[in-house]
Amino acid sequence: MSAARQTAAAAPVFLAEGELEALVAELAAAGAEVIGATGAAPASPAAAAAGNERGGPSLDYRVLPPGVAPRLLAGMPRLSLKGFFLPQAEALFGWRQHGADVEIERGAAATRPRVALGVKPCDAAALEIVDQVMNWDYADEPWNERRAATTVFTLACAVEDSSCFCAAVGLAPDATRGADGLLTRVTGGWLVETTTEKGAAVVAAHAERFAAAPPALVDEGAESRRAARERVAANLEIDAGSVRDWIAAHFDDPLLAALGVRCHGCGACASVCPTCHCFDIVDETEGVGRGTRRRQWDTCQTGKFTLHASGHNPRDDQHARFRQRVNHKFSIYPLRFGEVLCTGCGRCSRECHAGQDLVEILAAIDVAARRPETAAVGAADGGEA
Amino acid sequence: MTEPHDAAVDAPEVATGAPGTARPAAPDRYPETGARDETGDLHGVAREVLTKGDVGVVIGWEEGRRGVRPAFVTAADDVERLVFDTRCVHNLVTYLNPRRAQIAALGRAAVVVKGCDAKAAAGLLREAQLRRDQVVLIGVRCGGVLEVADLDEPAALTPETVSPRCFRCDNREPHLVDYLVGEPQEEPPRPPQTVDERVAALDELPAAERWEFWTEQFSRCVRCYACRQVCPLCVCERCVADKSVPQWIDSASHPRGNLSWNLTRALHLAGRCVECGECERACPSGLPLTLLNRKLAQTVRHRFGYVAGDDPEVPAPVGDYRLDDTEEFIR
Numbered sequence: 001m002s003a004a005r006q007t008a009a010a011a012p013v014f015l016a017e018g019e020l021e022a023l024v025a026e027l028a029a030a031g032a033e034v035i036g037a038t039g040a041a042p043a044s045p046a047a048a049a050a051g052n053e054r055g056g057p058s059l060d061y062r063v064l065p066p067g068v069a070p071r072l073l074a075g076m077p078r079l080s081l082k083g084f085f086l087p088q089a090e091a092l093f094g095w096r097q098h099g100a101d102v103e104i105e106r107g108a109a110a111t112r113p114r115v116a117l118g119v120k121p122c123d124a125a126a127l128e129i130v131d132q133v134m135n136w137d138y139a140d141e142p143w144n145e146r147r148a149a150t151t152v153f154t155l156a157c158a159v160e161d162s163s164c165f166c167a168a169v170g171l172a173p174d175a176t177r178g179a180d181g182l183l184t185r186v187t188g189g190w191l192v193e194t195t196t197e198k199g200a201a202v203v204a205a206h207a208e209r210f211a212a213a214p215p216a217l218v219d220e221g222a223e224s225r226r227a228a229r230e231r232v233a234a235n236l237e238i239d240a241g242s243v244r245d246w247i248a249a250h251f252d253d254p255l256l257a258a259l260g261v262r263c264h265g266c267g268a269c270a271s272v273c274p275t276c277h278c279f280d281i282v283d284e285t286e287g288v289g290r291g292t293r294r295r296q297w298d299t300c301q302t303g304k305f306t307l308h309a310s311g312h313n314p315r316d317d318q319h320a321r322f323r324q325r326v327n328h329k330f331s332i333y334p335l336r337f338g339e340v341l342c343t344g345c346g347r348c349s350r351e352c353h354a355g356q357d358l359v360e361i362l363a364a365i366d367v368a369a370r371r372p373e374t375a376a377v378g379a380a381d382g383g384e385a
Numbered sequence: 386m387t388e389p390h391d392a393a394v395d396a397p398e399v400a401t402g403a404p405g406t407a408r409p410a411a412p413d414r415y416p417e418t419g420a421r422d423e424t425g426d427l428h429g430v431a432r433e434v435l436t437k438g439d440v441g442v443v444i445g446w447e448e449g450r451r452g453v454r455p456a457f458v459t460a461a462d463d464v465e466r467l468v469f470d471t472r473c474v475h476n477l478v479t480y481l482n483p484r485r486a487q488i489a490a491l492g493r494a495a496v497v498v499k500g501c502d503a504k505a506a507a508g509l510l511r512e513a514q515l516r517r518d519q520v521v522l523i524g525v526r527c528g529g530v531l532e533v534a535d536l537d538e539p540a541a542l543t544p545e546t547v548s549p550r551c552f553r554c555d556n557r558e559p560h561l562v563d564y565l566v567g568e569p570q571e572e573p574p575r576p577p578q579t580v581d582e583r584v585a586a587l588d589e590l591p592a593a594e595r596w597e598f599w600t601e602q603f604s605r606c607v608r609c610y611a612c613r614q615v616c617p618l619c620v621c622e623r624c625v626a627d628k629s630v631p632q633w634i635d636s637a638s639h640p641r642g643n644l645s646w647n648l649t650r651a652l653h654l655a656g657r658c659v660e661c662g663e664c665e666r667a668c669p670s671g672l673p674l675t676l677l678n679r680k681l682a683q684t685v686r687h688r689f690g691y692v693a694g695d696d697p698e699v700p701a702p703v704g705d706y707r708l709d710d711t712e713e714f715i716r
Contacts, residue, residue, distance in 0.1 A: 078669065078670075089608075089638045163451065261487060261491075266615055266667055268667065268669045272669055282629075282637065284635055294637045297608075303627075304627045307627075316486065318486075350451070353475070354475070354615075355453075
């Protein structure tokens with residue numbers, strides 16, 4: 001994992017605005033897929049005729065076609081970066097039956113080297129957090145291969161809106177977790193600091209695109225990053241340890257039921273979440289004696305997720321499913337891996353059709369966790385045991 | 386392709402219930418739920434039903450941290466939270482799905498409904514998913530809503546911001562209600578391109594281009610089923626998409642699976658969909674599901690002379706059986 005080869009942040013270099021396109025072209029020419037946030041592909045004539053110009057995410061991480069530079073100033077991409085490591089749906093292998101023998105056809109060859117430019121720090125940090133479960137009881141080869149093949153440069157974030165809360169979960173708008181380098185927007189271009197050997201290697205290989213960073217710009221970058229940290233810290237402040245322990249001790253607390261009441265169980269939060277990583281594995285048959293084993297995103301927000309073959313469902317209403325999502329992210333994962341399964345990107349709050357809001361939910365749990373009488377009630381329930 | 390799917394675009398968007406020809410209210414149809422209260426305001430009605438103990442919860446809208454969202458008011462002291470304005474896009478009838486155990490636990494519900502939402506309630510009644518005495522419906526006079534709920538302030542409707550489905554709505558004052566509140570509303574502005582015009586533009590394309598259009602749209606589907614979950618009429622005990630023995634619909638988000646899912650969803654709603662637009666708004670990928678829904682509504686109107694309304698006594702093509710059916714196989 002990239003963390004193992006983490007180096008001290010190198011002194012920043014400067015990438016002038018005019019050099020970005022050339023850098024992307026060089027990276028591509030050297031055989032890398034370049035990933036960046038771009039607007040939606042131009043609407044087809046049919047889409048334009050149907051007035052569907054708004055149909056489609058305006059900004060998403062995409063493999064950049066030749067000649068397209070990422071929009072390094074743009075806002076929050078609709079989906080996180082996770083799909084480049086855990087695709088929505090992928091074929092693991094195909095099979096063919098020949099009488100009693102089964103022939104296995106492996107999936108595609110190893111991933112090409114990839115460089116992601118301008119990734120949100122909350123999306124990069126998620127990769128390292130999810131690395132833990134992907135290498136816990138079983139090393140997930142496709143995930144690890146894609147992680148190894150990808151160099152991630154984040155872009156220090158200016159903070160999107162009041163739903164950003166990375167500071168409350170131990171990160172920052174200029175965090176470098178999960179990243180190999182960090183870009184900071186300054187007048188006329190970007191400061192570039194590398195934090196791993198992998199990141200440094202990319203800069204070294206394209207050294208002509210970078211210049212020494214003028215001290216005035218270094219100061220400008222530091223100031224804008226400080227201001228962003230301050231802005232996001234004001235959005236939410238929680239004691240993650242108290243939240244973790246309160247949830248663990250209050251499984252049946254009415255507060256959780258009240259906080260989840262409007263949830264429709266649509267799972268959009270999990271789809272856009274950078275850290276939700278659950279998947280389902282299915283066999284798709286193609287006629288007789290052949291088929292494909294696939295895995296695809298799944299989410300604890302659907303009833304089917306826990307439906308037993310008997311028909312029994314241990315999470316038989318949406319309250320139980322909503323509670324599971326909060327519990328897994330802020331109690332189960334921290335108890336098992338020592339950190340929350342959330343990077344504070346705020347996508348779930350922005351995307352939720354019903355107005356479920358993790359900022360509000362965490363604040364409410366934090367208040368409950370700090371309230372002494374709540375602990376007493378929990379103890380009386382036997383919940384504090 | 387040029388099948389005369391429904392009168393011209395300039396004709397009223399739906400065949401029945403044009404503005405100004407509203408059916409008289411039917412106050413006696415469900416006497417067990419009490420008389421209509423034409424004079425009540427939203428807070429007053431909510432306070433009344435909670436105080437009298439008629440209901441355990443009033444489901445309406447409230448200010449959230451990101452604009453307006455569904456509200457669940459269980460105490461009469463709390464009714465001031467309720468709001469109704471152009472941001473109140475959600476169809477709250479979705480919460481009346483009999484499978485929503487966490488809502489049922491709150492007790493008998495009163496639900497605030499716009500005209501389109503009342504049609505969804507009629508759908509549940511028509512299909513025996515709900516009994517009329519299980520719910521109190523508080524109708525709001527509606528002059529159209531926006532497409533988005535997450536604004537700090539209510540915004541005036543403009544051609545660009547009004548939800549296109551609100552154009553020529555035939556149910557600005559819901560009939561299927563126990564209370565009706567609010568002032569009479571103006572017609573909303575005409576959107577630059579109406580839903581019918583968008584459907585017509587697609588219909589005029591050669592089949593190959595239409596196919597390309599939908600292939601491109603469906604390719605973005607992430608199979609989260611948000612469209613299903615927010616739909617007030619997607620009430621199957623077990624959705625066909627969740628059935629795996631056999632796997633009727635491939636669950637992977639590849640072209641075949643996405644096509645199967647999206648067409649199945651649309652067809653299951655044909656003649657049932659009330660065009661509240663929840664599916665399209667909830668879609669994280671922005672699929673134009675309204676176009677599919679409207680196309681099917683046009684076909685149902687053309688073939689069966691039926692338009693989804695808020696009178697549950699009017700039978701829908703799905704679920705109705707006639708001895709003089711024109712199709713021999715069904716007689």
